[in-house]
Amino acid sequence: MNNRVVITGLGVVAPNGTDLAQFRNAIRKGISGIKHDLQLEKLLFSCQIAGKPVIDDERLKQYFKPLELRGLESTGIVYGVIAGMDAWKDAGLKPVDANGTPDWDSGSVFGTGTSGIDKFREAIYKVDDLQIRKLGSTVVAQTMNSGVSAYLSGKLGLGNQICTNSSACATGVESILMAYERIRTGRATRMLAGSTSDSGAYIWGGFDAMKICPYQYNESPEKGCRPMSATARGFVPGSGAGAMVLETMESALNRGAHIYAELLGGHVNSGGQRGSGTMTAPNSDGVQRCITMALKESGVKPEDVDVINAHLTATSKDVTEIENWVAALGRSGQAFPYINSIKGMIGHCISAAGSIESVASVLQLSEGFIFPNINCEDLHPDIEKLVDPKRIPTVCLEQNFNILAKASFGFGDINACIIFKRYSNE
Numbered sequence: 001m002n003n004r005v006v007i008t009g010l011g012v013v014a015p016n017g018t019d020l021a022q023f024r025n026a027i028r029k030g031i032s033g034i035k036h037d038l039q040l041e042k043l044l045f046s047c048q049i050a051g052k053p054v055i056d057d058e059r060l061k062q063y064f065k066p067l068e069l070r071g072l073e074s075t076g077i078v079y080g081v082i083a084g085m086d087a088w089k090d091a092g093l094k095p096v097d098a099n100g101t102p103d104w105d106s107g108s109v110f111g112t113g114t115s116g117i118d119k120f121r122e123a124i125y126k127v128d129d130l131q132i133r134k135l136g137s138t139v140v141a142q143t144m145n146s147g148v149s150a151y152l153s154g155k156l157g158l159g160n161q162i163c164t165n166s167s168a169c170a171t172g173v174e175s176i177l178m179a180y181e182r183i184r185t186g187r188a189t190r191m192l193a194g195s196t197s198d199s200g201a202y203i204w205g206g207f208d209a210m211k212i213c214p215y216q217y218n219e220s221p222e223k224g225c226r227p228m229s230a231t232a233r234g235f236v237p238g239s240g241a242g243a244m245v246l247e248t249m250e251s252a253l254n255r256g257a258h259i260y261a262e263l264l265g266g267h268v269n270s271g272g273q274r275g276s277g278t279m280t281a282p283n284s285d286g287v288q289r290c291i292t293m294a295l296k297e298s299g300v301k302p303e304d305v306d307v308i309n310a311h312l313t314a315t316s317k318d319v320t321e322i323e324n325w326v327a328a329l330g331r332s333g334q335a336f337p338y339i340n341s342i343k344g345m346i347g348h349c350i351s352a353a354g355s356i357e358s359v360a361s362v363l364q365l366s367e368g369f370i371f372p373n374i375n376c377e378d379l380h381p382d383i384e385k386l387v388d389p390k391r392i393p394t395v396c397l398e399q400n401f402n403i404l405a406k407a408s409f410g411f412g413d414i415n416a417c418i419i420f421k422r423y424s425n426e
Helices: 020-029 038-042 057-061 075-090 117-128 139-143 147-156 171-184 201-209 249-254 284-298 317-329 350-367
Strands: 005-013 034-036 049-051 106-112 190-197 240-248 261-270 307-309 338-340 403-410 414-422
Touching: 005 020, 005 075, 005 171, 005 249, 005 350, 020 350, 038 201, 075 106, 075 147, 075 190, 075 240, 075 350, 106 147, 106 171, 106 350, 117 139, 117 201, 139 147, 147 190, 171 190, 171 240, 171 261, 171 350, 171 403, 171 414, 190 350, 240 249, 240 350, 261 284, 261 350, 284 317, 284 403, 284 414, 307 350, 350 403, 350 414
Parallel strands: 106 190, 307 338, 307 403
Antiparallel strands: 005 240, 005 261, 034 049, 190 240, 261 414, 403 414
C-alpha cells in the first residue's frame, strides 16, 4: 500500500506567536520573539536572552482541567498539548467523547528531548528531604518522556499508535516522517505529529556552558540570533511546540477537509560520528546522503526544489550546511533554491525546532510566500561565494512555488530531511 499523505491541520506555540494566526503574521513580517530573560540574568548565564512562548492562565484553562493544572510544572507538556489540540481542531476534527470508543484509526507521534525538568527538580528536592509522600500523583506523567503523547491521546481519544520519539534537534522532522510512514503503509488513517521542548535555565544551561550561545547581544535580544550572518555568534536558546495532522488524501477528500500541502516523503540517517562527524558536529557525507535520499524517496529531482527551509543555527556550522546543500543538489549561485531559517525570529527550539519550522514551511507552501531571513543583512562572505544573495531573502517574498525541502540536524550526528509539495489533486 502506498497512500498519498496530506496535511490538514496545523498548530504552533512559538516564541513569536502562540497560535497559528499570530505565528503566520510574525513570520511574514519578520517579527522576533527573542527577549531578555530575567531568570538567566539572575543565574549569571553568559547569554541572557531566549525565545520563550508566553501562555497566560486563561489560555491554560482552555486546554487543561483544574485538577490537571494543580502542580503542573512541565512547560513542554503545556506547549505540546496546546499545539496538538489546536492542530486537531484546525483539521476539523473533534475529540472522542469521554465515554466513547477510542478512535482506532488515529494516533500520534509527538517527540521531545526532556519532559518536566522543573518538576524533576522539585521532586529531587522532596526526595532528598525525605518528603516522598508529598511528591503528588502527577510526577510520573509530567516527567516521563512520553508524557506529552499520553496527555494528547487522552484528551483526543486516539486509539492507534501513540509514540514519543527523541532525536535531539532532528526530533520534530523525524516525528513527522514516522507518522507519514504509518499512514502511507495503511496502518493508520490519520496521525497527529509534532514535537515540543521545555523552557528554562535547566534545559539551556548546558548550551551556555558550551559557550555556543551569544552573550554579545544581551542588550539587543532581537538581533541576537543571526543565521548565515558574518556577525553570528551562536544560537539563542528557544522553546515551544509545533504540530500537524497528517492523513490519507482519500480521507481528507471524503470529509471535505482543507488541505495545506502534500507530504511526498523523506529520509533519516546518521553520520555515525565518523569522518567530520562528532557528538556536536555533522558528518557532511551523512548530511548530503540524507538530502539526496529524501529526494529519491520522494520522487523529486534536485532541480525541482524551489525553497529550502534549513536548519541553520547561527553558528560556525552554517557555512558547512550551505556547502552540503550545494553539494547534495548540485546547484549554486543563481541556480540555488531560495533558502531561509526561522531561527533568527525564535531562536533554536531544540527538540521542538523541526516541528515549528515544518509548520512555517507548510504555511509558506500553502499560502505562497517566502519568509525573510532576519538579521542577515551582513551575509557571511563564505556563503556569498556559494549562493547568490538574492536567493537568501531579507524581506518577505509573495511567491507561489511547488516543492520545499525541510531539514534538521541534531547532536549525535543525526539527520532528517522531509519533502513537502504544494497540494494538487491530480
